[in-house]
Amino acid sequence: xxxxxxxxxxxxxxxxxxxxxxxxxxxxxxxxxxxxxxxxxxxxxxxxxxxxxxxxxxxxxxxxxxxxxxxxxxxxxxxxxxxxxxxxxxxxxxxxxxxxxxxxxxxxxxxxxxxxxxxxxxxxxxxxxxxxxxxxxxxxxxxxxxxxxxxxxxxxxxxxxxxxxxxxxxxxxxxxxxxxxxxxxxxxxxxxxxxxxxxxxxxxxxxxxxxxxxxxxxxxxxxxxxxxxxxxxxxxxxxxxxxxxxxxxxxxxxxxxxxxxxxxxxxxxxxxxxxxxxxxxxxxxxxxxxxxxxxxxx
Amino acid sequence: xxxxxxxxxxxxxxxxxxxxxxxxxxxxxxxxxxxxxxxxxxxxxxxxxxxxxxxxxxxxxxxxxxxxxxxxxxxx
Numbered sequence: 001x002x003x004x005x006x007x008x009x010x011x012x013x014x015x016x017x018x019x020x021x022x023x024x025x026x027x028x029x030x031x032x033x034x035x036x037x038x039x040x041x042x043x044x045x046x047x048x049x050x051x052x053x054x055x056x057x058x059x060x061x062x063x064x065x066x067x068x069x070x071x072x073x074x075x076x077x078x079x080x081x082x083x084x085x086x087x088x089x090x091x092x093x094x095x096x097x098x099x100x101x102x103x104x105x106x107x108x109x110x111x112x113x114x115x116x117x118x119x120x121x122x123x124x125x126x127x128x129x130x131x132x133x134x135x136x137x138x139x140x141x142x143x144x145x146x147x148x149x150x151x152x153x154x155x156x157x158x159x160x161x162x163x164x165x166x167x168x169x170x171x172x173x174x175x176x177x178x179x180x181x182x183x184x185x186x187x188x189x190x191x192x193x194x195x196x197x198x199x200x201x202x203x204x205x206x207x208x209x210x211x212x213x214x215x216x217x218x219x220x221x222x223x224x225x226x227x228x229x230x231x232x233x234x235x236x237x238x239x240x241x242x243x244x245x246x247x248x249x250x251x252x253x254x255x256x257x258x259x260x261x262x263x264x265x266x267x268x269x270x271x272x273x274x275x276x277x278x279x280x281x282x283x284x285x286x287x288x289x290x291x292x293x294x295x296x297x298x
Numbered sequence: 299x300x301x302x303x304x305x306x307x308x309x310x311x312x313x314x315x316x317x318x319x320x321x322x323x324x325x326x327x328x329x330x331x332x333x334x335x336x337x338x339x340x341x342x343x344x345x346x347x348x349x350x351x352x353x354x355x356x357x358x359x360x361x362x363x364x365x366x367x368x369x370x371x372x373x374x
Binding site: 142146147149150151152153154155156158162163164165167168169170171172174175226227230231234 | 309310311312314315318336337338339340341342343344345346348349350351354357358360361364
Protein backbone atom coordinates (compact mmCIF):
# COMPACT_ATOMS: atom_id res chain seq x y z
CA UNK A 1 0.00 0.00 0.00
CA UNK A 2 2.56 2.43 1.13
CA UNK A 3 4.87 1.69 -1.74
CA UNK A 4 2.09 2.26 -4.22
CA UNK A 5 1.10 5.52 -2.55
CA UNK A 6 4.70 6.66 -2.49
CA UNK A 7 5.24 5.91 -6.12
CA UNK A 8 3.52 9.01 -7.58
CA UNK A 9 5.50 11.13 -5.18
CA UNK A 10 8.65 9.42 -6.27
CA UNK A 11 7.80 10.02 -9.83
CA UNK A 12 7.08 13.65 -9.07
CA UNK A 13 10.43 13.90 -7.35
CA UNK A 14 12.17 12.42 -10.33
CA UNK A 15 10.38 14.90 -12.55
CA UNK A 16 11.33 17.74 -10.25
CA UNK A 17 14.98 16.81 -10.39
CA UNK A 18 14.78 16.63 -14.17
CA UNK A 19 12.93 19.92 -14.45
CA UNK A 20 15.82 22.36 -14.33
CA UNK A 21 17.35 20.85 -17.43
CA UNK A 22 14.46 19.96 -19.75
CA UNK A 23 11.65 22.57 -19.47
CA UNK A 24 14.14 25.38 -19.09
CA UNK A 25 15.69 24.40 -22.38
CA UNK A 26 12.18 24.34 -23.80
CA UNK A 27 11.34 27.86 -22.62
CA UNK A 28 14.61 29.20 -23.93
CA UNK A 29 13.89 27.56 -27.28
CA UNK A 30 10.41 29.09 -27.45
CA UNK A 31 11.85 32.46 -26.52
CA UNK A 32 14.18 32.23 -29.45
CA UNK A 33 11.37 30.96 -31.67
CA UNK A 34 9.19 33.89 -30.72
CA UNK A 35 12.04 36.25 -31.40
CA UNK A 36 12.56 34.74 -34.87
CA UNK A 37 8.85 34.94 -35.61
CA UNK A 38 8.82 38.57 -34.51
CA UNK A 39 11.75 39.37 -36.71
CA UNK A 40 10.21 37.80 -39.80
CA UNK A 41 6.86 39.47 -39.19
CA UNK A 42 8.64 42.80 -38.87
CA UNK A 43 10.34 42.19 -42.20
CA UNK A 44 7.04 41.31 -43.85
CA UNK A 45 5.50 44.45 -42.43
CA UNK A 46 8.32 46.49 -43.89
CA UNK A 47 7.74 44.93 -47.31
CA UNK A 48 3.99 45.41 -47.28
CA UNK A 49 4.37 48.98 -46.08
CA UNK A 50 6.75 49.76 -48.91
CA UNK A 51 4.44 48.14 -51.44
CA UNK A 52 1.59 50.21 -50.09
CA UNK A 53 3.56 53.41 -50.49
CA UNK A 54 4.58 52.46 -54.02
CA UNK A 55 0.97 51.65 -54.88
CA UNK A 56 -0.25 54.93 -53.40
CA UNK A 57 2.16 56.95 -55.49
CA UNK A 58 1.23 55.00 -58.62
CA UNK A 59 -2.45 55.37 -57.86
CA UNK A 60 -2.81 59.06 -58.72
CA UNK A 61 -1.21 58.56 -62.13
CA UNK A 62 -3.27 55.45 -62.78
CA UNK A 63 -6.44 57.28 -61.87
CA UNK A 64 -5.61 60.15 -64.17
CA UNK A 65 -5.02 57.69 -67.00
CA UNK A 66 -8.29 56.02 -66.13
CA UNK A 67 -10.39 59.20 -66.27
CA UNK A 68 -8.92 60.22 -69.61
CA UNK A 69 -9.36 56.74 -71.05
CA UNK A 70 -12.94 56.67 -69.84
CA UNK A 71 -13.56 59.83 -71.83
CA UNK A 72 -12.05 58.09 -74.82
CA UNK A 73 -14.20 55.02 -74.54
CA UNK A 74 -17.37 56.96 -73.82
CA UNK A 75 -16.85 59.27 -76.77
CA UNK A 76 -16.27 56.38 -79.10
CA UNK A 77 -19.39 54.73 -77.73
CA UNK A 78 -21.63 57.75 -78.34
CA UNK A 79 -21.54 56.86 -82.02
CA UNK A 80 -23.10 53.51 -81.24
CA UNK A 81 -25.54 55.02 -78.79
CA UNK A 82 -26.79 57.46 -81.40
CA UNK A 83 -26.92 54.74 -84.00
CA UNK A 84 -28.74 52.54 -81.45
CA UNK A 85 -26.43 49.65 -82.13
CA UNK A 86 -27.38 46.42 -80.45
CA UNK A 87 -25.36 43.22 -80.20
CA UNK A 88 -26.48 40.60 -82.69
CA UNK A 89 -28.97 38.13 -81.30
CA UNK A 90 -27.56 35.24 -83.19
CA UNK A 91 -27.08 31.91 -81.50
CA UNK A 92 -25.01 30.09 -84.07
CA UNK A 93 -22.27 32.70 -84.01
CA UNK A 94 -19.79 32.67 -81.21
CA UNK A 95 -19.25 35.41 -78.68
CA UNK A 96 -15.76 36.50 -77.78
CA UNK A 97 -14.93 37.45 -74.24
CA UNK A 98 -11.88 39.55 -73.55
CA UNK A 99 -10.82 39.41 -69.93
CA UNK A 100 -8.76 42.43 -68.90
CA UNK A 101 -6.67 41.39 -65.92
CA UNK A 102 -2.93 41.82 -65.42
CA UNK A 103 0.30 40.00 -64.66
CA UNK A 104 0.75 40.91 -61.06
CA UNK A 105 -0.93 39.57 -57.97
CA UNK A 106 -0.94 40.71 -54.34
CA UNK A 107 -3.93 42.91 -54.89
CA UNK A 108 -6.87 41.22 -53.20
CA UNK A 109 -9.62 39.50 -55.12
CA UNK A 110 -9.90 41.56 -58.25
CA UNK A 111 -8.48 38.91 -60.58
CA UNK A 112 -10.52 36.10 -59.12
CA UNK A 113 -13.58 38.34 -59.33
CA UNK A 114 -13.05 38.57 -63.06
CA UNK A 115 -12.48 34.84 -63.38
CA UNK A 116 -15.64 34.06 -61.42
CA UNK A 117 -17.69 36.36 -63.62
CA UNK A 118 -16.33 34.69 -66.74
CA UNK A 119 -17.06 31.23 -65.36
CA UNK A 120 -20.63 32.26 -64.61
CA UNK A 121 -21.01 33.54 -68.18
CA UNK A 122 -19.63 30.29 -69.51
CA UNK A 123 -22.19 28.30 -67.54
CA UNK A 124 -24.98 30.27 -69.19
CA UNK A 125 -23.67 29.90 -72.72
CA UNK A 126 -20.72 27.60 -73.28
CA UNK A 127 -20.26 28.53 -76.95
CA UNK A 128 -17.82 31.29 -76.17
CA UNK A 129 -14.18 31.95 -76.92
CA UNK A 130 -11.96 33.72 -74.43
CA UNK A 131 -9.04 36.05 -74.90
CA UNK A 132 -7.13 36.56 -71.67
CA UNK A 133 -5.06 39.65 -71.02
CA UNK A 134 -2.63 39.10 -68.18
CA UNK A 135 -1.06 36.11 -66.48
CA UNK A 136 -3.24 36.01 -63.39
CA UNK A 137 -6.57 35.34 -65.03
CA UNK A 138 -4.85 33.07 -67.54
CA UNK A 139 -3.67 30.82 -64.72
CA UNK A 140 -7.11 30.79 -63.13
CA UNK A 141 -9.13 30.26 -66.29
CA UNK A 142 -6.77 27.74 -67.83
CA UNK A 143 -7.50 25.45 -64.90
CA UNK A 144 -11.26 25.43 -65.48
CA UNK A 145 -11.93 26.56 -69.05
CA UNK A 146 -8.73 25.99 -71.00
CA UNK A 147 -10.72 24.67 -73.98
CA UNK A 148 -12.33 28.06 -74.54
CA UNK A 149 -9.17 30.13 -74.53
CA UNK A 150 -7.99 31.18 -77.97
CA UNK A 151 -5.41 33.84 -77.16
CA UNK A 152 -3.57 34.98 -74.10
CA UNK A 153 -1.50 38.10 -73.67
CA UNK A 154 1.14 38.79 -71.06
CA UNK A 155 3.31 41.75 -70.22
CA UNK A 156 0.32 43.80 -69.10
CA UNK A 157 0.32 45.76 -65.88
CA UNK A 158 4.00 46.64 -65.62
CA UNK A 159 3.14 50.27 -66.24
CA UNK A 160 0.06 52.22 -67.16
CA UNK A 161 -1.35 50.61 -70.27
CA UNK A 162 -0.74 52.60 -73.45
CA UNK A 163 -2.97 53.01 -76.43
CA UNK A 164 -0.33 51.17 -78.45
CA UNK A 165 -0.92 48.14 -76.22
CA UNK A 166 -4.63 48.29 -76.88
CA UNK A 167 -4.05 48.66 -80.61
CA UNK A 168 -1.73 45.67 -80.78
CA UNK A 169 -4.25 43.56 -78.88
CA UNK A 170 -7.11 44.76 -81.04
CA UNK A 171 -5.17 43.82 -84.16
CA UNK A 172 -4.54 40.32 -82.91
CA UNK A 173 -8.14 39.93 -81.78
CA UNK A 174 -9.54 41.04 -85.12
CA UNK A 175 -7.18 38.61 -86.84
CA UNK A 176 -8.78 35.62 -85.12
CA UNK A 177 -10.17 33.22 -87.73
CA UNK A 178 -13.65 32.91 -86.24
CA UNK A 179 -16.30 35.51 -87.01
CA UNK A 180 -17.80 36.60 -83.74
CA UNK A 181 -21.30 37.93 -83.23
CA UNK A 182 -20.12 40.23 -80.49
CA UNK A 183 -17.06 40.98 -78.44
CA UNK A 184 -17.44 41.55 -74.74
CA UNK A 185 -14.61 43.13 -72.80
CA UNK A 186 -14.78 42.30 -69.14
CA UNK A 187 -12.97 44.55 -66.74
CA UNK A 188 -13.10 45.90 -63.22
CA UNK A 189 -15.06 49.12 -63.04
CA UNK A 190 -13.68 51.63 -60.57
CA UNK A 191 -16.59 52.61 -58.30
CA UNK A 192 -14.55 54.14 -55.51
CA UNK A 193 -11.25 53.47 -53.82
CA UNK A 194 -12.54 50.40 -52.00
CA UNK A 195 -15.10 48.87 -54.32
CA UNK A 196 -14.86 47.57 -57.85
CA UNK A 197 -17.48 46.09 -60.03
CA UNK A 198 -16.89 43.53 -62.73
CA UNK A 199 -18.48 45.02 -65.82
CA UNK A 200 -18.69 44.08 -69.47
CA UNK A 201 -18.27 46.57 -72.33
CA UNK A 202 -19.74 45.62 -75.63
CA UNK A 203 -17.56 46.03 -78.70
CA UNK A 204 -19.71 45.51 -81.73
CA UNK A 205 -18.97 43.45 -84.79
CA UNK A 206 -19.17 44.99 -88.24
CA UNK A 207 -22.46 43.32 -88.92
CA UNK A 208 -23.98 44.63 -85.71
CA UNK A 209 -22.87 48.15 -86.56
CA UNK A 210 -24.25 47.91 -90.09
CA UNK A 211 -27.57 46.59 -88.82
CA UNK A 212 -28.15 49.27 -86.23
CA UNK A 213 -31.35 51.26 -86.84
CA UNK A 214 -29.97 54.77 -86.98
CA UNK A 215 -26.79 53.87 -88.74
CA UNK A 216 -27.67 55.59 -92.02
CA UNK A 217 -27.58 58.96 -90.27
CA UNK A 218 -23.79 58.76 -90.16
CA UNK A 219 -23.29 58.19 -93.87
CA UNK A 220 -20.40 55.78 -93.43
CA UNK A 221 -19.05 53.94 -96.44
CA UNK A 222 -18.91 50.20 -96.18
CA UNK A 223 -15.20 50.22 -96.92
CA UNK A 224 -14.53 52.43 -93.90
CA UNK A 225 -16.76 50.40 -91.63
CA UNK A 226 -14.08 47.89 -90.76
CA UNK A 227 -11.81 50.78 -89.73
CA UNK A 228 -14.47 52.06 -87.38
CA UNK A 229 -14.94 48.63 -85.89
CA UNK A 230 -11.20 48.09 -85.34
CA UNK A 231 -10.76 51.54 -83.91
CA UNK A 232 -13.69 51.25 -81.54
CA UNK A 233 -12.41 47.86 -80.41
CA UNK A 234 -9.04 49.31 -79.49
CA UNK A 235 -10.71 52.29 -77.83
CA UNK A 236 -12.79 50.01 -75.65
CA UNK A 237 -9.79 47.82 -74.91
CA UNK A 238 -7.79 50.83 -73.86
CA UNK A 239 -10.59 51.94 -71.60
CA UNK A 240 -10.87 48.52 -70.02
CA UNK A 241 -7.12 48.18 -69.57
CA UNK A 242 -6.64 51.59 -68.01
CA UNK A 243 -9.59 51.29 -65.68
CA UNK A 244 -8.61 47.75 -64.73
CA UNK A 245 -5.10 48.97 -64.02
CA UNK A 246 -6.34 51.74 -61.75
CA UNK A 247 -8.52 49.23 -59.90
CA UNK A 248 -5.61 46.88 -59.50
CA UNK A 249 -3.32 49.54 -58.06
CA UNK A 250 -5.99 50.78 -55.71
CA UNK A 251 -6.83 47.22 -54.65
CA UNK A 252 -3.15 46.55 -54.06
CA UNK A 253 -2.91 49.65 -51.91
CA UNK A 254 -5.84 48.43 -49.81
CA UNK A 255 -4.55 44.88 -49.61
CA UNK A 256 -1.12 46.07 -48.51
CA UNK A 257 -2.70 48.45 -46.01
CA UNK A 258 -4.61 45.54 -44.48
CA UNK A 259 -1.54 43.33 -44.53
CA UNK A 260 0.52 45.98 -42.73
CA UNK A 261 -2.23 46.38 -40.15
CA UNK A 262 -2.43 42.64 -39.57
CA UNK A 263 1.34 42.45 -39.30
CA UNK A 264 1.22 45.26 -36.72
CA UNK A 265 -1.39 43.37 -34.71
CA UNK A 266 0.69 40.22 -34.82
CA UNK A 267 3.78 42.13 -33.77
CA UNK A 268 2.10 43.54 -30.66
CA UNK A 269 0.67 40.11 -29.83
CA UNK A 270 4.01 38.40 -30.18
CA UNK A 271 5.78 41.19 -28.30
CA UNK A 272 3.47 40.65 -25.33
CA UNK A 273 3.91 36.90 -25.53
CA UNK A 274 7.67 37.34 -25.75
CA UNK A 275 7.76 39.60 -22.70
CA UNK A 276 5.55 37.27 -20.69
CA UNK A 277 7.65 34.24 -21.54
CA UNK A 278 10.85 36.06 -20.68
CA UNK A 279 9.35 37.16 -17.38
CA UNK A 280 8.28 33.60 -16.63
CA UNK A 281 11.76 32.32 -17.34
CA UNK A 282 13.29 34.94 -15.03
CA UNK A 283 10.81 34.18 -12.28
CA UNK A 284 11.50 30.47 -12.63
CA UNK A 285 15.22 31.06 -12.32
CA UNK A 286 14.76 33.30 -9.28
CA UNK A 287 12.61 30.68 -7.57
CA UNK A 288 15.28 28.10 -8.24
CA UNK A 289 18.04 30.28 -6.84
CA UNK A 290 16.08 31.20 -3.74
CA UNK A 291 15.03 27.65 -2.99
CA UNK A 292 18.55 26.48 -3.64
CA UNK A 293 19.96 29.09 -1.26
CA UNK A 294 17.35 28.27 1.38
CA UNK A 295 18.13 24.57 1.08
CA UNK A 296 21.88 25.06 1.40
CA UNK A 297 21.49 27.31 4.48
CA UNK A 298 19.83 24.60 6.48
CA UNK B 299 -11.42 53.17 -103.44
CA UNK B 300 -9.43 51.44 -100.78
CA UNK B 301 -6.66 53.58 -99.32
CA UNK B 302 -3.04 52.72 -100.06
CA UNK B 303 -2.25 51.51 -96.55
CA UNK B 304 -5.11 49.07 -96.74
CA UNK B 305 -3.82 47.70 -100.03
CA UNK B 306 -0.44 47.22 -98.35
CA UNK B 307 -2.07 44.99 -95.74
CA UNK B 308 -2.05 47.37 -92.81
CA UNK B 309 -4.96 47.48 -90.43
CA UNK B 310 -6.45 50.77 -89.39
CA UNK B 311 -4.85 50.41 -85.97
CA UNK B 312 -1.43 49.90 -87.51
CA UNK B 313 -2.01 52.90 -89.76
CA UNK B 314 -2.83 54.98 -86.69
CA UNK B 315 0.20 53.64 -84.87
CA UNK B 316 2.54 54.61 -87.70
CA UNK B 317 0.97 58.05 -87.92
CA UNK B 318 1.28 58.52 -84.17
CA UNK B 319 4.91 57.45 -84.28
CA UNK B 320 5.68 60.01 -86.94
CA UNK B 321 4.06 62.74 -84.89
CA UNK B 322 5.95 61.69 -81.75
CA UNK B 323 9.27 61.67 -83.58
CA UNK B 324 8.77 65.17 -84.85
CA UNK B 325 8.28 66.57 -81.36
CA UNK B 326 10.91 68.59 -79.53
CA UNK B 327 13.40 66.57 -77.53
CA UNK B 328 12.15 67.31 -74.04
CA UNK B 329 8.59 66.20 -74.66
CA UNK B 330 9.52 63.61 -77.25
CA UNK B 331 11.04 61.21 -74.71
CA UNK B 332 7.91 61.16 -72.61
CA UNK B 333 5.70 60.85 -75.66
CA UNK B 334 7.70 58.02 -77.18
CA UNK B 335 7.34 56.02 -74.03
CA UNK B 336 3.61 55.99 -74.64
CA UNK B 337 4.14 54.29 -77.98
CA UNK B 338 6.05 51.30 -76.67
CA UNK B 339 4.57 47.89 -76.11
CA UNK B 340 6.17 44.91 -74.49
CA UNK B 341 3.22 42.64 -74.93
CA UNK B 342 3.68 39.00 -75.66
CA UNK B 343 0.93 36.63 -76.64
CA UNK B 344 0.28 32.96 -77.13
CA UNK B 345 -2.24 31.14 -79.28
CA UNK B 346 -4.21 28.38 -77.61
CA UNK B 347 -5.36 25.30 -79.42
CA UNK B 348 -7.69 22.83 -77.70
CA UNK B 349 -6.75 23.81 -74.21
CA UNK B 350 -2.99 23.99 -74.66
CA UNK B 351 -0.95 27.14 -74.65
CA UNK B 352 1.30 27.71 -77.64
CA UNK B 353 4.58 29.61 -77.78
CA UNK B 354 4.85 33.11 -76.43
CA UNK B 355 5.58 35.59 -79.19
CA UNK B 356 6.02 39.31 -79.23
CA UNK B 357 2.79 40.96 -80.33
CA UNK B 358 4.42 43.75 -82.30
CA UNK B 359 6.56 41.30 -84.29
CA UNK B 360 3.64 39.00 -84.97
CA UNK B 361 1.53 41.90 -86.17
CA UNK B 362 4.27 43.04 -88.52
CA UNK B 363 4.67 39.54 -89.98
CA UNK B 364 0.94 39.08 -90.43
CA UNK B 365 0.58 42.44 -92.12
CA UNK B 366 3.48 41.74 -94.45
CA UNK B 367 1.75 38.50 -95.42
CA UNK B 368 -1.55 40.27 -95.95
CA UNK B 369 0.18 42.84 -98.12
CA UNK B 370 2.22 40.62 -100.44
CA UNK B 371 -0.46 39.05 -102.65
CA UNK B 372 -1.91 42.42 -103.58
CA UNK B 373 1.36 44.16 -104.37
CA UNK B 374 2.84 41.33 -106.42
